Each structure stands twice: as C-alpha cells, then as structure tokens.
C-alpha cells in the first residue's frame with residue numbers, strides 16, 4: 133500500500149468491535165477521528181478499488197447491530213469516531229441539535245435530557261453510535277428515532293461527495309431506512325435532531341407508565357424518564373460485556389388483522405400490538421412458545437430472561453450463530469406459518 137499504510141491498518145481483529153463478540157478479521161481498517169480525514173478515506177478506497185473492483189465498504193460504530201458472518205472481512209472497514217454536538221438553531225418551542233456520528237447514542241440522549249430537550253428520552257440506554265441510529269431507525273418504548281430526525285449528512289466514500297438527506301428522503305420505517313438496504317458507500321457523518329423544549333411524557337408502554345404512576349408531576353422530567361427507561365432495559369437485557377449479543381435478533385413480524393384473529397383464537401395468550409399496516413406479533417412470544425427461551429446449543433442460545441435476544445456464551449462462531457438462528461426461524465415457521473426476519477445486519 134506504499135506510504136498510506138501507516139494509518140490504514142491491516143488484518144485487524146474485530147472481536148472487541150462487535151457486541152456479539154464474533155471473531156472476524158478486517159483486511160483493511162481505518163478509524164476516523166476528524167472530518168478532515170474523510171478525503172483520506174476516499175483515497176484509501178480508490179487505491180483498494182484499483183486492486184480489487186469488488187471491494188466493499190463496511191462502516192462499524194459500536195458493532196451492536198451486526199453479525200459478522202465471515203471470518204475474513206474483505207472490505208475497507210471504517211469506524212467513524214467523529215465527536216461533538218452543537219445547536220444549529222432554536223425557537224421558543226424547538227431546538228435543532230447537530231451531533232457527529234461517532235458520539236455514543238446513550239451519552240447523547242442523556243446530554244439532551246440534561247438540557248431539558250425532549251423527544252429521545254424513551255430511547256435512552258440503547259447501544260451504538262449516533263451515526264448508526266438512523267440506519268435501522270432505532271426504536272423502543274413507543275418511540276422511533278426517525279420521528280425526531282430533521283436531516284442528516286453523509287459522505288460517499290466511493291465518490292468523495294457529501295450529501296444531505298431530509299428525514300423524508302431517509303424513508304424511515306420499522307427498523308429500517310434507505311441506509312439499511314441501499315447506498316452501500318454512504319457513511320452518515322452527522323445527524324440533526326429536532327427536539328422539543330416542552331416535555332410530554334410518552335408512557336404508552338405499561339412498564340414505563342407503572343414507574344411514574346405515583347410520581348409528582350415536577351419529578352417527571354426527560355432525565356428521570358431516561359433513567360427509568362435505562363433501569364427497565366438493564367433489568368431485562370444482558371450486559372454485552374458479560375454475554376455477547378446484538379439486542380433483538382428478530383423483527384416483530386407483521387400480519388393482517390384477519391390472520392391475527394385466527395391466531396388469537398388458537399393462542400389466547402398471544403402477545404401482539406396494533407400497527408398502521410396490521411398487527412405486529414411479538415417475535416419474543418413466538419420464540420418462547422417454540423421452547424427456545426433459555427435453550428442453549430453449544431456456545432449460543434436465546435437469553436433466559438428475553439427469548440428475542442440471541443447470546444454468545446463465549447467462543448461462538450458465526451456458523452453456530454447462523455445455524456441456531458435458522459433453527460429458531462424453522463421452528464416458528466413450522467408452528468405458526470410465520471417467517472421471522474433477522475434484525476441485525478448480516479455482514480457476508
């Protein structure tokens with residue numbers, strides 16, 4: 133690689149760069165600390181492309197929503213560690229906050245709440261970076277991040293050009309956006325959020341409503357909601373440093389209202405919730421019903437407290453993860469005739 137190889141690293145282990153702790157190796161790896169380095173990344177890509185026209189780009193934030201489904205990652209792997217946030221503009225009701233892609237999501241949410249800016253508090257405690265949050269339109273406790281995004285900026289590593297996407301152009305949907313399925317060379321470099329200065333509690337989730345039932349109004353603040361959400365999450369989800377995982381391994385499948393009624397007749401305890409397009413069935417409930425909650429096979433299994441989370445008990449290979457996930461999918465399909473779809477991005 134000549135003189136640029138001093139900053140572009142080769143054969144970098146990724147085990148500590150993905151929360152499932154799968155053991156893969158990046159052929160080419162670059163951590164971006166400053167916006168000024170983006171041109172350099174573009175140069176690296178072009179140089180690698182000259183040698184291999186198939187070379188891909190893989191952007192990794194905290195690696196909490198990926199399955200590295202190969203030992204050797206033949207790509208330019210970049211990790212945007214771009215930091216900082218500032219107010220772009222504000223009025224008496226709203227504040228437009230620009231945040232760089234490499235900030236940790238959970239830290240950014242707390243900072244917003246501490247400033248009294250509301251909107252993101254129900255999304256507190258989610259792993260990952262700010263730049264990755266729009267990719268799958270992260271959601272929890274009745275909120276989705278896409279509803280709070282005003283615009284975002286990307287850098288195309290292949291062409292070396294910046295682009296601005298309005299929220300509409302991001303095509304946010306349930307755990308999806310244009311960045312999850314398209315635009316493989318666009319790296320999100322910053323996101324502008326449109327947040328409220330006036331706080332309204334979204335307690336549509338029973339567990340959250342219960343936390344605030346007897347709490348006086350003056351104590352119901354964005355920060356206290358963020359803390360409560362984090363507490364609930366921590367009581368249910370495994371710590372990635374103890375048990376490797378990527379959060380929910382499957383999306384909640386959508387069925388028609390008619391199909392839901394049929395299922396409800398057969399399984400009166402079915403867990404489901406209404407959606408604009410039909411009814412979403414809890415994937416966790418389906419998996420639990422098939423007997424996978426806490427069921428271990430080799431080094432992997434579905435978590436004992438939450439059947440939707442596939443965990444690595446230590447030393448799991450990607451083959452084990454994918455084969456176990458297939459077993460789960462097959463059992464759910466055979467029992468309910470419902471197809472589960474993986475939520476994390478499978479990186480071939």
Ligand SMILES: Cc1cc2nc3c(=O)[nH]c(=O)nc-3n(C[C@H](O)[C@H](O)[C@H](O)COP(=O)(O)OP(=O)(O)OC[C@H]3O[C@@H](n4cnc5c(N)ncnc54)[C@H](O)[C@@H]3O)c2cc1C
Pocket residue numbers: 151190191192193194195196197198212233258259260261262263264265267268269270271272311318319320321369370372377378379380477
């Ligand atoms: C315990 C646990 C709980 C979780 N709970 C939730 C939850 O409640 N709700 C939820 O929605 N998710 C949840 N997740 C999933 C995950 O935290 C989010 O999807 C998060 O946004 C991923 O961020 P990341 O930085 O780790 O992205 P990565 O895993 O590194 O990347 C994910 C995808 O985004 C792409 N990407 C990353 N950064 C960029 C960028 N700057 N530009 C372009 N593409 C990029 C990657 O190439 C990849 O395709 C959970 C995960 C864990 C481990």
